[in-house]
Amino acid sequence: MNVTLKKSIITCSIFGIMFFYLMAHFIIVGPNVFQTVRIHMLISKFIIFLGGASFVIMLILTKKKSNVFDERDELIQKQSSMIGLMLTGMFVFIFSMVLYVYYSDKGSLEVAWVWLIAYSTFSFAYFITSLISVYLYVKYE
Amino acid sequence: MNKLPSKLTNNIKVLRTKLNLTQEDLAIKTLCTRQTINAIEKNKYSPSLLLAYKIAYILETSIEQVFGIE
Numbered sequence: 001m002n003v004t005l006k007k008s009i010i011t012c013s014i015f016g017i018m019f020f021y022l023m024a025h026f027i028i029v030g031p032n033v034f035q036t037v038r039i040h041m042l043i044s045k046f047i048i049f050l051g052g053a054s055f056v057i058m059l060i061l062t063k064k065k066s067n068v069f070d071e072r073d074e075l076i077q078k079q080s081s082m083i084g085l086m087l088t089g090m091f092v093f094i095f096s097m098v099l100y101v102y103y104s105d106k107g108s109l110e111v112a113w114v115w116l117i118a119y120s121t122f123s124f125a126y127f128i129t130s131l132i133s134v135y136l137y138v139k140y141e
Numbered sequence: 142m143n144k145l146p147s148k149l150t151n152n153i154k155v156l157r158t159k160l161n162l163t164q165e166d167l168a169i170k171t172l173c174t175r176q177t178i179n180a181i182e183k184n185k186y187s188p189s190l191l192l193a194y195k196i197a198y199i200l201e202t203s204i205e206q207v208f209g210i211e
Contacts, residue, residue, distance in 0.1 A: 002174050070173035071189050072180060140180045 003067040004077075008133040010058050015126035018051040022120055031110035041115075048119060055126075076136040084129030091124050092117065146210035149187045153178070153207060156200040171195040 022044055026034055034040045095117060103109040157167055164182070168175040171192060180186035181196075188196065197204040 002176055005176075068168075068172065068174050070177050071192060072174070072177040072186055137176075140186045141176060 002073075003062055004069060004073050005134065005137045007058065007062050008130045008137065011055065011126055012130035012134055014051050014054050014058070015123045015130065018047060019120060019123040019127050021047055022116065022123065026112070026116050031112040031116075035110055035112035035115075044119075048123075051123070072140060076133055076140065079136055080129050080132035083132050084125060087128050088121060088125040091128075092121050095120070148184070148211050150184060150209045150211055151181065151207055152209075153182050153196060153200070156202060156207060160200065162199075167196065167199060170199045 025040065025044055029037075029040050099109060099113055153167075157164070162170075164175045164178045168178045171178075172195075173192065177186065177188075177192075181188050193204055193208055197207045200207060
């Protein structure tokens, strides 16, 4: 297992946990409670900070290791970025359309949804791109 | 009209063994990873022309002797 694959697995785990946690927490407590009861936002921000810090630490630690980045790695990174970008675009579109359809009768939606769209998109993009990378590494192994 | 060849095959393993080279040795000499050499040997990844030439050069033979199509 090369360093690039290890990095993809770690990135996938960090942002996968972050993404599913944010979604689950938000949906369980609901947008109203999430934006009014401060502790929910604080816990979520702490998880985001923890995920971000782990990601930066991982980048620093793996930078020191000697790593050969060859044409296969380049191809995998290109393909995963392209598919990841497409899926992230689809995720935002579907998420926004679901909210639009659900709240169209009410005329407005809770502002906490915008917060969730922002952070979930960010974590989803990293999660899905690294997941595709891992899949392609296994496929080309 | 005959069907065009579409699959790249190779004799890397045979030629490598003749020279007592491991996948790791070949990877170091061609500046790529052992996993890439392994993927090429198993026909799961088609190398670029440059890498194919590098492999042939290290294996002390011509590119036609290393790679073929079927």
